Amino acid sequence: MKVESEFPTTLQGAIKYFSDEEKAFEFMKNIRWPDGKVCCPRCGGDKVSFVSTRKLWTCKECKTKKQFTIRVGTILEDSPISYDKWICAFWLIANAKNGISSYEIGRALGVTQRTGWFMLQRIRLAMQSGSIIKEKIGGIVEVDESYIGGKARNMHKHTKIGRGINGTGMAGKTAVMGLLERHGPKHSRIIAEVLPKTPTKKALIGRVKKYVLLEAEVHTDALNSYNDLSKEFQHKVVDHAECYVKGNVHTNGSENFWSLLKRGIRGTYVSVEPFHLFRYLDEQVFRFNERKNEAGDQGRFLKAMAGIIGKRLTWEKLTADSYLPA
Numbered sequence: 532m533k534v535e536s537e538f539p540t541t542l543q544g545a546i547k548y549f550s551d552e553e554k555a556f557e558f559m560k561n562i563r564w565p566d567g568k569v570c571c572p573r574c575g576g577d578k579v580s581f582v583s584t585r586k587l588w589t590c591k592e593c594k595t596k597k598q599f600t601i602r603v604g605t606i607l608e609d610s611p612i613s614y615d616k617w618i619c620a621f622w623l624i625a626n627a628k629n630g631i632s633s634y635e636i637g638r639a640l641g642v643t644q645r646t647g648w649f650m651l652q653r654i655r656l657a658m659q660s661g662s663i664i665k666e667k668i669g670g671i672v673e674v675d676e677s678y679i680g681g682k683a684r685n686m687h688k689h690t691k692i693g694r695g696i697n698g699t700g701m702a703g704k705t706a707v708m709g710l711l712e713r714h715g716p717k718h719s720r721i722i723a724e725v726l727p728k729t730p731t732k733k734a735l736i737g738r739v740k741k742y743v744l745l746e747a748e749v750h751t752d753a754l755n756s757y758n759d760l761s762k763e764f765q766h767k768v769v770d771h772a773e774c775y776v777k778g779n780v781h782t783n784g785s786e787n788f789w790s791l792l793k794r795g796i797r798g799t800y801v802s803v804e805p806f807h808l809f810r811y812l813d814e815q816v817f818r819f820n821e822r823k824n825e826a827g828d829q830g831r832f833l834k835a836m837a838g839i840i841g842k843r844l845t846w847e848k849l850t851a852d853s854y855l856p857a
Contacts (some may be wrong), residue, residue, distance in 0.1 A: 540829045545622050551586075555614040556586060556601075562836050563601045584596035584822050605730065605839040606653040616640045618836075625821075625835040626659070626828045630795040630814065645661035652849055655810040657838035658817040664722055668712035674751045674760075675711075676730065679808060680704035705805045706730045707792075707812060710782045712744050719784050720820045725809045734758040739764070750780050788819055813835030 539545040549555045569588060570577050576592035587600045602608045606709055607617060619640060621630050636647035686746065706726035713719050722742050727734055735756050744748060745764065751757040753770040758768040767780045775781060792815045803811055817835065824830035 534826075534833070538829065540827065542619070542622055542626075542828070543826050545832075546619060549615045549618045552615075555729050556700055558618070559614050559841065563835075563840065573846070589809060604841060604843075606657050606842050606844060607839060608843055609845075610653075612642065612646070612650065616642070617650070620647075621654055622655075622726070622828070622832045624651060624654050624814065625818070625831040628791070628818065630799040630811075632799050632801075635743070649846060649849065652807075652810055653801040653844050654835065655814045656842050656844050658835050659813040660838040660842075661820045664712075664720060664742075664820070667742060667744045668710065668715070668720070668722065670715070671713040671779070672743050673711040673713060673782045673785045674709070674739055674743075674749055675737075675782045675789070675794075676706055676708045676726065676754075677789040678704035678706055679793065679803070680805065695732065703806050707789075708735065708738055708787055709785045710739065711782075711788065713784055718799045718823050721785070721788055721816060723788070723812050725812060725817050730756075732759070736760060750782055752782060788815070791815060791819065 532722065537548070539548045549558065560569075561567075568577060568579075568653050569579055571579060571593060573589075573596060574590065574593050576590055578591040579588040580591070581588050582598075587598050590597045590599065602610060610617070620636055621638070623636065630826060632653075633644050633648035633651055635643045636642070636651060640647070643648070675718065677777070706728070707723060708726050708730070709723040711719055711721040732755075736759055739749065740763070747764060748761055749764045749766050751760065751766070751768055753768055753772070757766070757768070767781065769775065769777045769780045774856035775783065795815060796811065800811065818831070821831045822832055824834065826833070
């Protein structure tokens with residue numbers, strides 16, 4: 532998407548710029564159809580006519596549901612929220628280092644907390660495509676895992692019973708795994724995933740094989756599950772019981788990412804259900820990988836907006852969701 536000289540670079544500028552309904556509409560139109568050619572999101576046909584009074588198009592090829600708006604076929608579908616509020620929400624979450632809560636979104640945009648939460652979850656879905664590294668990573672790769680969740684001893688009894696938590700330590704926490712490419716094309720970047728409830732050696736090594744080039748140098752801690760990596764990779768280990776850095780062998784980059792993720796969850800979101808954790812993980816991965824975007828806040832905002840196409844998240848699916856990646 533071409534950016535004109537007057538396009539905003541700050542939140543204040545964005546609020547002022549997109550308060551003009553025509554500018555907001557044209558911007559969303561350019562995001563929805565970057566090549567400038569409006570096509571029906573249902574049949575893909577380009578024989579459409581624009582109804583200017585209602586800001587929608589009529590498809591001449593569809594037999595049913597002929598009319599469509601910019602929102603159809605995006606995460607904004609069926610949303611009554613105006614474009615200027617959606618755009619400001621995207622700007623806020625894409626550029627807030629520690630995230631922004633649904634209560635803050637509600638107060639800032641004049642919507643309810645529930646609406647703010649739904650908006651944020653849909654925006655995280657859009658950010659998901661921006662955070663994905665499509666090719667395998669190489670060079671020096673730090674592989675590390677962490678556990679997200681409250682301490683079992685601080686939980687209410689009914690919460691522990693409901694989640695089947697017995698014991699302390701890692702009990703009841705959700706395992707996450709990160710693979711950080713140190714000094715990537717421009718800077719360090721990371722791939723992160725939620726792991727099964729009880730991560731196995733096969734699951735950990737399988738993900739390394741899936742995302743890392745065979746010629747890469749893999750750095751891990753002394754977890755025994757990683758021992759077999761030396762069969763296929765140049766594997767170097769730092770034992771945290773002895774030290775945290777051994778020459779250039781360390782996992783401090785990954786630890787930094789986990790610190791940012793946990794700081795956002797504890798300080799901003801306070802509590803995140805395990806089956807929604809992958810959404811917050813995608814959000815943090817997006818901001819981490821785009822932290823040095825050459826266009827700054829504007830670039831991160833445009834990257835997040837570009838992910839709205841071809842996705843949809845309904846309230847029914849979101850609130851009934853108990854999905855945890857295998």
